[in-house]
Amino acid sequence: DGGITQSPKYLFRKEGQNVTLSCEQNLNHDAMYWYRQDPGQGLRLIYYSQIVNDFQKGDIAEGYSVSREKKESFPLTVTSAQKNPTAFYLCASSISGNQPQHFGDGTRLSIL
């Protein structure tokens, strides 16, 4: 079945540590997105990529980094510069603009 796979499901970060969240899709979608979700809030866009080897900052990119070396993969690194990283992170993809985004099941990141 086609879909988006996020791993791990749960992740713990120590102070000063960078962690990387994985997102893989086999839908052959060009566009991929990373969102952050905090309790009781909507989704906020961190980064997005419309095509391989290209990505743009979203609304809350500070303290995060991404890469898009392959069409199917869009990993997100939460750096030590992100002072409040505890959240639920969602990855999404879409064929192109104006088409619905398809979501993975998320990664919950917590601070040790």
Place this chain on the structure above:
Amino acid sequence: AQSVTQLDSHVSVSEGTPVLLRCNYSSSYSPSLFWYVQHPNKGLQLLLKYTSAATLVKGINGFEAEFKKSETSFHLTKPSAHMSDAAEYFCAVTRNNAGNMLTFGGGTRLMVKP
């Protein structure tokens, strides 16, 4: 700038009664609009979308929504709630004509009482 306001953070209904989840938007152009549902610790699943075709849009699981440009609204309805409908619902609007970014509302938690 585009924005989305979901007017109720929580809605509680009894099983078998109608559901109404309200969404208002602001946009400087003609946007596409979406409703998504999220169950606990899961990603978002598309319920339905409006992309400038028919103003009454039918989605999955018996949900539908009506686009009203004059009221800048896109409310989600269902005639009869099921226990399985209990979840978080999000309304979203495209940010630009390219449609490659979405702005989400804050979400509405739907509770269904037996």
